[in-house]
Amino acid sequence: MFIRIEKGSSVPISRQIVSQVRAQCLAGTLEPGEKVPSVRELAVTLGVNPNTILRVYEKLTAEGYLQRRHGSGTFIADQLPMSQLASQTHHFEEELQQVIRHGQMLGLDQGTLQAMFNRLLKQTHNLPEGESEE
Amino acid sequence: MSGPIDISVQHLSKHFGRKQVLEDVTFEIQRGQTFALLGRNGAGKTTTLRMLMGLLKPDKSSPSGVSGSMSVLGFDPRKQAIKVRSHVGYLAEDQKMFGWMSVRQIVDFMAPFYPKWDKELANRYLQKFELSATTKVKHLSKGQGVRLGLLCALSHRPQVVILDDPALGLDPIMRKEFNRDLIVHLQSEGRTVFYSSHLLYEVEPIADEVAILDRGKIVIQQDTESLRRDVKKIIMDTKDFDTHTELLSKLDVYRGYGKTNTTITNAQQSIEKLRDSAVKFEVIDLNLDEIFEAYVIGRPDGQVHQTDEEPQMQEAM
Numbered sequence: 001m002f003i004r005i006e007k008g009s010s011v012p013i014s015r016q017i018v019s020q021v022r023a024q025c026l027a028g029t030l031e032p033g034e035k036v037p038s039v040r041e042l043a044v045t046l047g048v049n050p051n052t053i054l055r056v057y058e059k060l061t062a063e064g065y066l067q068r069r070h071g072s073g074t075f076i077a078d079q080l081p082m083s084q085l086a087s088q089t090h091h092f093e094e095e096l097q098q099v100i101r102h103g104q105m106l107g108l109d110q111g112t113l114q115a116m117f118n119r120l121l122k123q124t125h126n127l128p129e130g131e132s133e134e
Numbered sequence: 135m136s137g138p139i140d141i142s143v144q145h146l147s148k149h150f151g152r153k154q155v156l157e158d159v160t161f162e163i164q165r166g167q168t169f170a171l172l173g174r175n176g177a178g179k180t181t182t183l184r185m186l187m188g189l190l191k192p193d194k195s196s197p198s199g200v201s202g203s204m205s206v207l208g209f210d211p212r213k214q215a216i217k218v219r220s221h222v223g224y225l226a227e228d229q230k231m232f233g234w235m236s237v238r239q240i241v242d243f244m245a246p247f248y249p250k251w252d253k254e255l256a257n258r259y260l261q262k263f264e265l266s267a268t269t270k271v272k273h274l275s276k277g278q279g280v281r282l283g284l285l286c287a288l289s290h291r292p293q294v295v296i297l298d299d300p301a302l303g304l305d306p307i308m309r310k311e312f313n314r315d316l317i318v319h320l321q322s323e324g325r326t327v328f329y330s331s332h333l334l335y336e337v338e339p340i341a342d343e344v345a346i347l348d349r350g351k352i353v354i355q356q357d358t359e360s361l362r363r364d365v366k367k368i369i370m371d372t373k374d375f376d377t378h379t380e381l382l383s384k385l386d387v388y389r390g391y392g393k394t395n396t397t398i399t400n401a402q403q404s405i406e407k408l409r410d411s412a413v414k415f416e417v418i419d420l421n422l423d424e425i426f427e428a429y430v431i432g433r434p435d436g437q438v439h440q441t442d443e444e445p446q447m448q449e450a451m
Contacts, residue, residue: 005339007336009421010418011419040317040322043317044314044318047314047317047339047340049168049339049341049342050321051321067361
């Protein structure tokens with residue numbers, strides 16, 4: 001599990017970790033049933049208070065992303081909470097809208113924005129062994 | 135999250151000559167918590183820590199006449215300083231050690247001061263901290279020096295550890311290493327840690343709770359996530375600000391270009407009230423450095439940007 005902490009960010013550290021784990025579940029980078037580091041391991045790797053990691057794991061467990069199996073550790077849930085993931089998608093849509101507004105403020109018209117979006121989509125899409133088009 | 139209170143400071147004050155260095159400082163630290171005392175240079179951090187170790191005597195009472203008290207693991211540092219020092223791991227700011235001694239000699243020199251010194255543990259720390267026993271203390275790097283200090287502070291298995299700006303003078307990589315040491319050797323073992331720092335972004339990942347000390351007074355004490363939830367910046371038109379000013383608990387007010395930026399506490403409540411009154415405003419999340427600044431140098435009575443009188447500037451932007 002790869003988590004990146006941005007120090008001095010206006011986003012609290014626990015929220016940074018939570019949203020990265022959610023995003024990686026959504027993207028399939030973290031697969032159902034996969035084992036995640038123990039609280040202490042992740043605390044040491046990230047240099048973050050174990051209490052913070054514990055709260056993050058508790059939150060993600062309550063949301064259904066993680067499963068804590070007694071004695072054997074913490075895992076990505078077998079059944080990911082799809083409705084939760086849908087709200088993530090919704091959140092992403094809002095962010096994208098913000099970006100579009102930003103573009104409009106810079107005076108980019110619809111055609112330019114569209115072209116830019118398509119170009120970036122293509123670029124990003126071609127990087128990992130090209131999933132199915134369409 | 136309730137356990138015994140390992141450190142308690144009540145209405146503590148201290149003056150040097152005419153200068154009031156600490157005024158009515160009060161806080162408590164629960165067992166197993168990591169508590170960071172933040173403040174600018176000269177805010178009174180070291181004075182507070184030294185008083186807890188019984189190295190400085192506090193004033194009998196605060197300027198307003200309230201009598202102060204302290205307790206560390208149930209001991210009173212004013213009367214039982216030796217007890218406190220033998221039960222607490224302490225790392226002084228810029229700890230001086232005899233440069234001509236070797237690491238081994240320092241460790242052997244420290245041991246007899248502590249009834250519970252664990253020789254085996256000291257040796258294990260030597261290995262873990264990658265310190266060579268034969269190196270002369272004067273040849274240690276800054277980071278190695280801090281690690282040696284930490285070794286001395288930890289080898290008697292203290293329940294409480296007090297560290298005075300341990301990250302001072304460490305480079306970014308050593309600071310990260312130090313934070314890891316803190317997690318592995320202190321937090322994971324349930325110790326109570328009280329440390330001071332002026333580097334907020336280094337403290338945030340580690341501390342359960344922070345207190346900001348400014349000019350001798352604690353201005354806020356909270357866990358970092360609640361602090362971030364409570365303190366926000368609100369941007370609104372100055373005319374709206376003027377009519378709704380009583381809804382905001384202000385830490386800092388900055389006017390300019392027809393807008394007013396207000397850093398507020400109790401943000402959730404204020405934002406709800408503003409929404410109810412249908413004013414247009416924007417909420418900005420702040421990082422800990424900005425929150426610290428607002429508490430320490432914020433001006434609730436407002437600062438005015440020079441060009442406030444020229445509203446045409448707004449169009450020019």
